[in-house]
Amino acid sequence: MKTTTPKPARLALAIALTLSIGACAEQQAEKSTENEVTVAQANEFIDNAEQQLSQLSIEANRAEWIYSNFITEDTASLAAAVGEKVTASSVKFATEAAKYADLKLGPVNARKLNTLRTSLVLPAPLDPKKNAELAGISAELNGLYGKGKYCFADGNCMTLPELSAIMAESRDPALLLEAWKGWREISKPMRPLFKREVELANEGARDLGFNDLSELWRSQYDMKPDEFSQELDKQWGKIKPLYDSLHCYVRGELNQKYGDEVVSKTGPIPAHLLGNMWAQTWGNIYDEVSPENGDPGYDLTKLLVDNNYDEKKMVQQAEGFFTSLGFEPLPETFWTRSLFTQPKDRDVVCHASAWDLDNLDDIRIKMCIQKTAEEFSVIHHELGHNFYQRAYKGQPFIFKNSANDGFHEAIGDTVALSITPKYLKKIGLLNEVPDESKDIGLLLKQALDKVAFLPFGLMIDQWRWKVFNGEISPEQYNQAWWDLRNKYQGVASPVTRDESDFDPGAKYHVPGNVPYTRYFLAHILQFQFHKSLCDIAGDKGPVHRCSIYGNKEAGTKLNEMLEMGSSKPWPEALAVVTGKKEMDAQAVLDYFAPLQVWLNEQNKVKNNQCGW
Ligand code: X8Z
Ligand code: ZN
Numbered sequence: 001m002k003t004t005t006p007k008p009a010r011l012a013l014a015i016a017l018t019l020s021i022g023a024c025a026e027q028q029a030e031k032s033t034e035n036e037v038t039v040a041q042a043n044e045f046i047d048n049a050e051q052q053l054s055q056l057s058i059e060a061n062r063a064e065w066i067y068s069n070f071i072t073e074d075t076a077s078l079a080a081a082v083g084e085k086v087t088a089s090s091v092k093f094a095t096e097a098a099k100y101a102d103l104k105l106g107p108v109n110a111r112k113l114n115t116l117r118t119s120l121v122l123p124a125p126l127d128p129k130k131n132a133e134l135a136g137i138s139a140e141l142n143g144l145y146g147k148g149k150y151c152f153a154d155g156n157c158m159t160l161p162e163l164s165a166i167m168a169e170s171r172d173p174a175l176l177l178e179a180w181k182g183w184r185e186i187s188k189p190m191r192p193l194f195k196r197e198v199e200l201a202n203e204g205a206r207d208l209g210f211n212d213l214s215e216l217w218r219s220q221y222d223m224k225p226d227e228f229s230q231e232l233d234k235q236w237g238k239i240k241p242l243y244d245s246l247h248c249y250v251r252g253e254l255n256q257k258y259g260d261e262v263v264s265k266t267g268p269i270p271a272h273l274l275g276n277m278w279a280q281t282w283g284n285i286y287d288e289v290s291p292e293n294g295d296p297g298y299d300l301t302k303l304l305v306d307n308n309y310d311e312k313k314m315v316q317q318a319e320g321f322f323t324s325l326g327f328e329p330l331p332e333t334f335w336t337r338s339l340f341t342q343p344k345d346r347d348v349v350c351h352a353s354a355w356d357l358d359n360l361d362d363i364r365i366k367m368c369i370q371k372t373a374e375e376f377s378v379i380h381h382e383l384g385h386n387f388y389q390r391a392y393k394g395q396p397f398i399f400k401n402s403a404n405d406g407f408h409e410a411i412g413d414t415v416a417l418s419i420t421p422k423y424l425k426k427i428g429l430l431n432e433v434p435d436e437s438k439d440i441g442l443l444l445k446q447a448l449d450k451v452a453f454l455p456f457g458l459m460i461d462q463w464r465w466k467v468f469n470g471e472i473s474p475e476q477y478n479q480a481w482w483d484l485r486n487k488y489q490g491v492a493s494p495v496t497r498d499e500s501d502f503d504p505g506a507k508y509h510v511p512g513n514v515p516y517t518r519y520f521l522a523h524i525l526q527f528q529f530h531k532s533l534c535d536i537a538g539d540k541g542p543v544h545r546c547s548i549y550g551n552k553e554a555g556t557k558l559n560e561m562l563e564m565g566s567s568k569p570w571p572e573a574l575a576v577v578t579g580k581k582e583m584d585a586q587a588v589l590d591y592f593a594p595l596q597v598w599l600n601e602q603n604k605v606k607n608n609q610c611g612w
Contacts, residue, residue: 042100046112046398049093053086054359054397060086061357067139068349068366069339071146076139084135087124091131094120094208108567112398115566118219122197122513123204134200137193141511144190146349150182158182160277161342161350161368167277168284168374173262177494180272187505194505195474197513198467205468214465217515221404222569229465231583232458232517235524236488238585239454242592245599246451247490248610250274250282252603253289268492268612271485278507279491280456282448283374289448291598294440296421300373303429311340311369317427318379321415322387325548325555330386331361342368351508352378354385359400360393377416377449384412392565401566403573406521411562413522414529418547426549443544443595450523451592455488457520462488463504464516478503490612525574527587532578533558543591 060082067079097116105113122138124131151157158166158179166179201213210216218225247269254263254273263270275284304314315338323329342350350368357364363386369375388411392400402408421442424430434442463484466472472480478501485491497503504510533554534546548554561576571581589596603610 037099037103039103039105042103042105042113043109045096045100046109046116049096049116050112050397052089053093056086056089057397058358061355065355065357065364065366068142068146068353071143071347071349076143080132080135080139083138084124084132087120087122087135088128088131090120091123091126091204091208094118094123095126098209111567112396115398117208118216120204120208120216121515122201123208123213123216125200125203126207130200130203134197134204137197137200138513141190141193141197141505141513142349144186144193145351145505145508145511147347148183148186150179150185152178152182159342159350161370164277165370167272168275168372171257171288173258173273176272180277180494183277184501184503184506187502187511188500190505190511191474191477191502194477194502194510202468212469214468217461217465217468217517222571232520235520235583235585236454236458239451239588242447242589242596242599243451243455244610245596245603246447247612248603248608249599249606250285250289250448250452251490251612252606252608254285257288266609266612268486268490270494271491272494274452274491278456279489280453281374281450282452283445286445286448289444291440291444291602294438294444294598296434296438296441296445298421298424298430298434300376300419300424300429301371303424304371304373304376307429309371311371314369314371314376315340315365315379315383318376318383320427321380321418321549322383324550325415325558326552327387327555327559328390330363330383333361334363334365334386337362338364339366340369351512352382354382354389356386356389356400359397361390363389374449377413377419380416380419381409381412384408384410384415387411388562391559391562394563395565395567399565399567403561403564403566403568403570404521405515405518406525407561407570407573409518409522410525410529411558413526414533414558415548417526417530418549420545420547422545423547423549439542439544440595440598443592443598446544447592447595450527451588454520454523454588455490457516457523459484459488460504460507460509460516464510475499486612521583524583524585524588527591528574528578528580528584529558531587531590542594544594 063079063082067075093116097113100113101117122134124134149157149159150163160183163179163183166175170176170179198213205211205213205216208216210219215225218228221228223231251263251269252265254269255265258273263273269279271279273285274282276282309317319330339348342348348368349366352365352367355364355366356362365379365382365386367378367382369379385408388402388408389400421430421433425433463472463481466480467477478497478499481504482493482497485493493503508514509516530546531543533548534543536557537546537548537551537554539546539548557577561573564573564576574583575581602608
């Protein structure tokens with residue numbers, strides 16, 4: 001299955017509530033009267049569902065792979081047809097699973113049953129016509145995103161990777177604004193499709209006994225949906241002071257650079273000046289905000305180019321990190337079947353993704369790699385998915401997934417946190433490791449990507465959950481989006497927007513129907529994993545200087561967690577690596593502690609007025 005898009009993700013049977021029940025419960029009364037169901041029937045149902053879903057998933061993965069690699073009317077139609085079939089089966093099984101919910105099954109099957117009930121991401125209503133309609137809409141939305149282009153006045157048309165390069169590299173506010181606005185033209189036609197998708201999927205969720213799709217999405221974390229929402233608020237509350245300091249410092253520097261006319265000293269930051277199409281990571285404007293005496297003095301993008309790294313070599317280098325931890329190399333088919341570069345002659349979905357076509361060894365990535373440090377990280381991110389998939393391939397199909405979706409997103413990022421100067425020296429990219437006086441620069445660069453991301457990682461589903469439960473009506477889609485961008489990120493649209501715009505649709509995961517809270521979780525979990533793996537590796541220095549490269553003990557421990565798949569509640573998987581069952585944003589604060597001190601000093605010295 002693929003880890004990032006909706007259709008295979010309907011099969012991506014996510015984490016489920018644990019029903020901790022003694023093993024002897026299997027031997028419960030087997031007598032069945034007419035309306036009663038038995039444990040034996042339940043067990044048979046689960047075996048059968050698992051086998052059918054496993055088979056179907058392979059067919060769906062192939063159709064989806066072909067569609068995303070060759071977007072045409074025909075491939076859309078084929079992908080939608082398989083999607084329809086998968087959804088119909090998944091909905092049928094989820095409905096039937098509810099029948100057995102009160103039985104005392106053994107722990108394994110109790111968990112599988114619950115996973116069958118709760119893991120749909122885009123449930124269709126039982127009505128086959130509506131199911132077909134939903135499958136068609138979902139494929140069409142994906143295609144609209146994948147085909148998206150903006151044509152400048154001179155006739156030069158650009159796809160997202162090119163527009164993203166402008167957002168990353170240009171410092172001309174007018175050009176930035178045009179690229180920013182231009183990309184958002186692609187999502188206007190998505191609005192009615194998205195609205196209908198929400199209606200249909202909400203109906204599907206209700207058919208399965210959930211209040212709405214929000215409740216279903218939040219039911220996949222081994223806790224009650226509302227407890228999960230509270231847990232997120234709690235973690236965000238811990239991080240917010242650090243984010244506020246970063247926001248304050250960055251806004252001050254941008255104000256200095258662009259002047260009051262473009263960036264005011266107070267209020268939210270205009271979204272087109274942060275180096276990224278969605279202002280979700282800010283590392284690309286590091287040069288504009290770097291500390292005077294603490295800059296480490298190297299630029300990984302430049303090092304990659306100067307050392308003749310092409311796309312394949314970047315992937316090989318990333319693979320080398322995983323094998324240094326003791327993981328087996330990627331199979332030959334990975335190299336022959338993956339997509340690394342954007343084809344010139346056809347539309348593809350460029351958004352990076354990792355795939356497991358046969359639920360065994362046919363793992364691949366699909367990505368239009370740019371030769372930048374940012375993309376070097378994304379490659380590690382994607383390979384994290386692939387190595388996870390391969391680690392849990394021995395699990396039964398229903399447990400071939402991560403402990404929760406945040407875990408899947410965290411593994412490659414965890415490894416990428418070990419791309420330190422020391423590591424770059426080891427692999428021959430850097431000659432000298434900068435001394436400790438340069439750590440603030442390194443931490444600031446990291447924070448621009450990782451800390452800046454956190455409120456973005458949270459707000460997308462805060463918006464979607466409210467859309468799903470009706471708190472945000474279709475007439476308020478765009479306004480509510482910007483209200484949340486303001487509330488969480490302190491970021492504002494650079495020009496007036498209205499309800500003829502559909503800005504959420506310009507972010508892949510909205511038309512792609514991929515839940516987004518997983519990335520918020522991942523941005524906390526990766527710091528917990530990194531710290532624990534560094535401890536296991538015996539690293540005694542500051543955690544931001546630690547690289548687990550080459551450490552087999554750390555690799556073995558990581559693999560132990562990955563191999564579990566989703567067979568156990570996520571706190572148990574977390575404890576395998578960290579020894580603790582709680583997710584804890586403190587790990588983020590610990591990592592950035594020296595930077596927090598520095599930011600406070602800077603904001604004070606520069607007289608920055610914080611908040612927005
Ligand atoms: O979508 C992704 C990955 C694929 S799972 C490239 N990410 C999020 C995004 O790009 O918005 C990784 C971090 C956040
Ligand atoms: Zn991912």
